[in-house]
Amino acid sequence: MKISYTPKEIMTIMAAREIKNGDIVFSGTGISMLAAMAAKKINAPDSVIFFETGAMDSLLEEIPFAVADPRIMYWAAANSSLTDAFATMQNRITGDRVIAILGAAQIDPYGNLNTTCIGDYYSPDVRFSGSGGGCDVASFVPRCIAFMQHEKRKFVKKLDYLTSPGQLTGNGSREAAGLRPGGVSVVVTNLGVMRFDAHTGRMYLDRCYPGTTPDMILEHTGFAMDVSRAVQADPPTDSELKILRENCDPQRLILGPAG
Amino acid sequence: MKISYTPKEIMTIMAAREIKNGDIVFSGTGISMLAAMAAKKINAPDSVIFFETGAMDSLLEEIPFAVADPRIMYWAAANSSLTDAFATMQNRITGDRVIAILGAAQIDPYGNLNTTCIGDYYSPDVRFSGSGGGCDVASFVPRCIAFMQHEKRKFVKKLDYLTSPGQLTGNGSREAAGLRPGGVSVVVTNLGVMRFDAHTGRMYLDRCYPGTTPDMILEHTGFAMDVSRAVQADPPTDSELKILRENCDPQRLILGPAG
Amino acid sequence: MNNDTDKTMPLAEAVTRFVKTGAHISIGGFTLNRNPMAAVYEIIRQKITDLHLYAHSNGTGLDELVGAGCISKLEIAYGGNGKAAPTCIRFARAIQNNEIQFEDYSNYMMSLRFMAGAMGVPFLPTLSGLGSDMLTTWGFSESMRRSDPKIVDRKLAVVDNPFGNWGGAKKVVAVPAINPDVTIIHVQQADPMGTCRIQGLTFADVEQAKASRHVIVTCEQLVEKGVLRENPDMNQIPFIHVSAVCHVPFGGYPTAVYGHYDYDAQYLKQFAAAARDENAFTAYQDRFIFGVDNHGQFLKQVGKDRLEAVAADPRTGYSVNMKRD
């Protein structure tokens, strides 16, 4: 019998599976928050969620809608400040245990992200919010999950603005620039899961979903991508979906209408 | 009729008179603490006492015996940390309002202080506590009072170790070294009050006490000092001594036996 | 004198005295939390313009000030405001229409810049941003920077680690200190001398306050000195940093003030909707800002029901099960 789920649901589960027990999870809001909560309830009970605003291990009785939502201040291990939160990631002792979840308007073949603008920087066609903590996180931590809608205009050869560093131009250029190894290490979209080659630093297709194919994914990608390593992802299990739907977002505030 | 007082009492009053209303007073313990308390009760009611350990405007119901004495933590405006306390002095906005009170084992003609050692640094005849916050304070704040016993071996041509910068070698060498104007601006001893020439940065005798003379003071000073500007200090007044003795240190914990 | 004397005054007076045309300012809070909104509306009402705003992620206050045309120069990390406006609408328009000069940094960079100002050092080092366009693309041109002594000559600088590879870094990004003319924060409790107690996350308020020449504090509760002295450990800002104290209940509304009230999702949505249309936006401003004389009247305009809807639950500090979408 076939299990049905929405694109948002499979994306959340795929991201949740990236989180290991013991990880310190840097979370934004929306689907990234949901993935962090799902991981804690499904596969990584001893993972810790924290926010750039300074809240560590918040109870999250209600889903926060912003990283400054008062809901993250309740029953935390500690409430501190921006400088403390970013120091936790820049500090190798704690930072190496952090996995971050980011979003972006554009991503390039080397996992660099643009959250600043489309078009000319000085008078853009579309201006976005900007870095926020994105550039800091991508600079500091060894593992980042990027959530993207898989579209040609978002998967581009060259970013209009490089907000958050990934592998830069690949082949060790990140480390050559003075950054520690890290940046976006996995991209989770509505069509599949992408990773980056250990040597070239270039994006490759790692997993298709039930119902998606390498060709379909290439069609939605604005640059050439190695698909030779692609296999099918294990679909979300009954229990994964049950916990996600019933324990993480019962009101479907973030998951939206059921499929 | 003649007012009698001890050397410690006149030193405390002379230092207290240096503190102006509105000053933020960086205080150590012992006589420097007493001078700060006396100023607040006599001539500078709106002065604020703080400590390098992070306590701001403590109530001081009892005299603290160390800058980490729990007596400074009670009824303060804020209890913070070392980094916060020193930032308050390094920060020009608040630092320019700070007057500090320091002690030393040696002082030179340019108001540089040694609190580290006598003899060779690597195997000294006498090792002292070291800088503590002294070097930081002398580097940061515009006005410092140095309390000294007036002895040849303490007023020396050259320090065995320059722990806390004053005017360095004078003639603007402090600013040339990259420091802001500041450092020890007045020296209060058991014999008199010394200040520093605005141009040469060299120590000169500003005030004798009743019963002391420029010659007597030069005899106890290990270097040549201009005494041409010396006049007699106004002795402590009845009311100054009354407040010091009755409201600041009634048990004479710091003042010691009455003269 | 920023000492232990009574600094209470009406908000309008504090804004008039300390927020001058052309001033370099910063405001406390983060996106939809603890922005000093009463002061923001007062600045708009007094039509103070040509302001240079330093912001990390001050979403709600930022978009009101930009929308009202008070800001001519902006140094910012993040122009978003949660679910209501993933990108602040007036902020995006102002940039797209070349109405303001702007400079992009990251949240950590901006926080460190305030921290450097608070510490009294010219810069602080970080490993953030190496290889990014933040280093190479300057919103403020070099000539504009050199012509204005209040703006640092370089946006950022890459500096070699003088200790070799110590700390595992051969080079660092130096971020220049910020010392605003005035910072405005909204806190839960303050005493008349300006000592502040913030409840919940402090964001970068403490660094911003200590970096500034003048600090205006608006507070939910104005308390006797003794109330805060009972527990000095909980007071993040001692009075020596503060120039003015203004007692303004609901002074953070429509943003959240932990332990007192939640953000008003409905108000923020209504603002975002109005912000998209010039006529609607003018109508919004006329009704809520120019149509009232002070924050008290603004709150009347908002209505009791809204204030009751956002009232904080004493256990959690926010409004439990409040309608937020």
Add this chain to the structure above:
Amino acid sequence: MNNDTDKTMPLAEAVTRFVKTGAHISIGGFTLNRNPMAAVYEIIRQKITDLHLYAHSNGTGLDELVGAGCISKLEIAYGGNGKAAPTCIRFARAIQNNEIQFEDYSNYMMSLRFMAGAMGVPFLPTLSGLGSDMLTTWGFSESMRRSDPKIVDRKLAVVDNPFGNWGGAKKVVAVPAINPDVTIIHVQQADPMGTCRIQGLTFADVEQAKASRHVIVTCEQLVEKGVLRENPDMNQIPFIHVSAVCHVPFGGYPTAVYGHYDYDAQYLKQFAAAARDENAFTAYQDRFIFGVDNHGQFLKQVGKDRLEAVAADPRTGYSVNMKRD
């Protein structure tokens, strides 16, 4: 694993596991306040040697460790201990007799070095020390520094301000980061996972803890997780930084622990007196350290009357009118 799991263990086990011969360590507190004395005595009792100690002003713990010969290398700002010992006696002797290698810094420099370690940057800048012998006189030789990868190659470095005269400084002193193998702090309250609440001044404990690979927390009160979660604003160190939690009442004695007990001026005077005479010092150690198996027995040796004499008054947090001279 430094996560949300029970980390409680006996102090002897924590010291054995995390404080190895030759380790680089730091201890919390300041002069006669909140030193982790139970842990200091346990280190001495276990005869752990060749330790490299990073200290700002940890007077009481410092002089016990130096006196017991546990320390071979010392980086320090201040070796004094209040009225009882304006200069720590064993510290001064060890230097005068060339028994330890030492390096002098200032209190702010040492605090910034821990802060740099906590922030994950290789150095932090300050204006302190320009023109002083601290910059030019190195206790650790360049060759010794280069031969030991755990010691930075340069003591300090003067760096030009990359932003010209921005912030009113043409150059700054860069102080190198410290990342100790282990830091030991004593706090008023901790939960089994290691989240800490310090009452009163934090000194540099928070920076020291966050800079360290491992943190041993000794606490007056071991409380349920929920007790500290009720007010997260008051918790300075979250559990992610902590490796071991040891419940040791009076674990700071003979130093003060605000709200619990005062420093014992009499004990400190007795220590200072013994420290001046080799036989007396050996007798002191035999009686109070080697003659007991743990801190509980040490406290019995000290005697109930002393503990009662230093008991804190609930209003002020210290022992009112205690005999201190």
